[in-house]
Ligand SMILES: CC(C)[C@H](C(=O)O)[C@@H](O)C(=O)O
């Protein structure tokens with residue numbers, strides 16, 4: 037448990053494309069949820085992303101990183117546009133934030149809210165609930181940017197990618213996952229890896245899960261190869277409670293998890309530094325969707341659910357619960373509704389109104 | 394086009410668990426399909442897999458590898474049992490065969506046959522066909538077994554996995570994929586990778602697809618990050634025609650593809666050496682399923698469809714087509730059938746009988 041701050045300082049990186057639109061709704065709902073909690077909210081906007089890069093060539097200047105550190109949390113919309121070369125903003129901004137701020141727990145809940153359509157056939161979930169959380173490692177694995185290429189552009193080119201996994205890094209995220217599993221009714225933790233092929237990293241993960249399990253004897257564990265995990269995602273997702281996995285496998289299974297739980301329009305995430313040595317960052321899983329930017333077509337729900345995670349992280353649990361309940365109520369009524377689809381702001385308004393009452 | 398051999402020499406590795414049962418049906422159907430083609434079939438059984446390892450500690454002795462090389466093709470059932478440490482048979486037998494015999498095209502078709510149940514909701518495929526093929530690279534990437542670990546078992550352990558990608562290796566598999574795409578009605582090739590994070594390897598793949606595209610101007614290409622690809626697998630799999638991807642991403646998306654196309658009980662694969670410098674190997678995607686071994690419960694269809702791929706590979710196209718048609722006809726009638734489930738042999742008999750007429 038964390039004590040709620042008297043003043044909550046949020047660094048806001050609205051970013052590109054639909055980012056500013058969905059973040060506006062996220063903040064609207066946040067203000068509604070926090071009202072009456074005795075916490076004041078201060079937001080600082082950071083102009084980072086594709087626009088900034090196009091204008092200045094900068095991705096994340098040291099001074100802005102230092103300024104961001106002075107905040108309690110970060111709310112990020114989405115960054116990127118087709119004009120920025122692949123990798124520039126990923127490596128220079130998004131992953132830089134995750135690595136510099138030691139976001140070693142990339143938390144991605146997957147829950148199918150009543151009323152939300154899934155691409156899965158009804159028989160897959162019949163009588164069962166889809167409600168699990170993926171604890172994705174955020175600072176190691178194939179994401180470290182280690183590797184290189186020689187003889188680039190020639191028939192003799194060789195390109196490598198090195199996945200780095202440390203006992204330090206694996207243990208802390210595994211312990212976090214156990215803590216979360218122990219706090220849930222089913223108390224089940226599934227390790228997802230590919231230890232039959234990636235045996236060096238895989239065996240480190242396996243041994244670590246076994247070792248940490250001794251501290252959490254009431255948590256049951258099992259193991260799935262990542263390929264088999266994707267099968268269960270579509271044939272029996274209710275089998276999952278907490279999943280712990282590496283950075284790359286986590287990237288893959290969380291997009292799939294989002295798809296079966298109603299789409300990335302609803303998928304929230306937290307890049308969490310559980311030790312609180314730096315601000316954690318909350319963001320929708322979706323990207324900047326430049327094709328619909330500025331048209332009020334984007335669904336802000338993923339951002340609003342990310343705001344709920346943010347509020348919980350800073351100890352405003354009741355405010356977080358209010359946001360989640362308002363979203364759940366809104367989603368339950370979406371399906372039946374006919375007429376034109378609501379705008380981004382209308383969805384934000386509706387959810388905020390449910391909170392304000 | 395390849396000329397069918399007068400004598401077809403097949404190395405048979407039935408393996409462990411359900412392997413022998415499904416291979417028996419595969420061979421039964423193969424014999425039925427080849428009858429009258431003027432080709433004699435010679436099979437040599439190789440005792441490899443978990444049983445062999447338990448008995449002798451051997452995975453693939455050099456002498457047997459040399460003997461296998463003397464065959465036109467390999468039919469493999471499944472290898473492994475829970476008593477063999479993870480990685481021993483994968484690295485020592487399965488991957489060893491793929492690497493030594495230069496199976497650089499790991500071919501995995503995904504097709505939803507009429508009558509087969511899918512875990513996807515009806516609206517996902519409404520009016521559209523699920524019929525694509527994944528060309529998975531088979532000899533490079535994170536599968537090379539490069540990497541290691543230091544200070545194992547201590548809090549200072551560091552474990553690495555190195556993905557190796559060469560212009561030589563990427564180009565040949567990409568060219569194979571273009572050739573396959575060009576021969577299909579839709580002529581569409583999707584590269585699946587993660588070049589925004591794995592930029593060294595990713596850019597090599599990207600540039601290679603662009604370069605080889607010049608030789609196949611009528612093939613249209615697109616690109617998906619692997620995480621996005623898993624979303625489309627469940628929300629719009631009909632968008633795929635031919636997918637080309639690396640060894641690890643291919644492992645993941647083909648299990649997911651198998652799941653949406655009716656399950657791994659139906660998923661066939663070919664580990665193909667397109668240059669024919671060594672025998673290609675055909676195997677069901679599923680594993681040895683020790684829990685149901687010896688009970689005649691396994692579905693031999695994946696093996697039988699792998700036999701169809703084998704026959705096509707050796708130039709027995711008509712025999713291959715007969716197998717596929719018989720499988721399709723059998724599958725179309727499975728759904729309606731009631732009563733007890735058929736045994737492994739009964740399914741094989743039924744498919745063989747359709748061919749024999
Ligand atoms: C944009 C990209 C670097 C990122 C990732 O791969 O982690 C995204 O896919 C995500 O899942 O947040």
Ligand SMILES: CC(C)[C@H](C(=O)O)[C@@H](O)C(=O)O
Pocket residue numbers: 232233263483487488644678
């Ligand atoms: C058993 C394992 C080594 C193998 C792989 O990862 O390639 C399997 O999953 C497959 O897809 O054929």
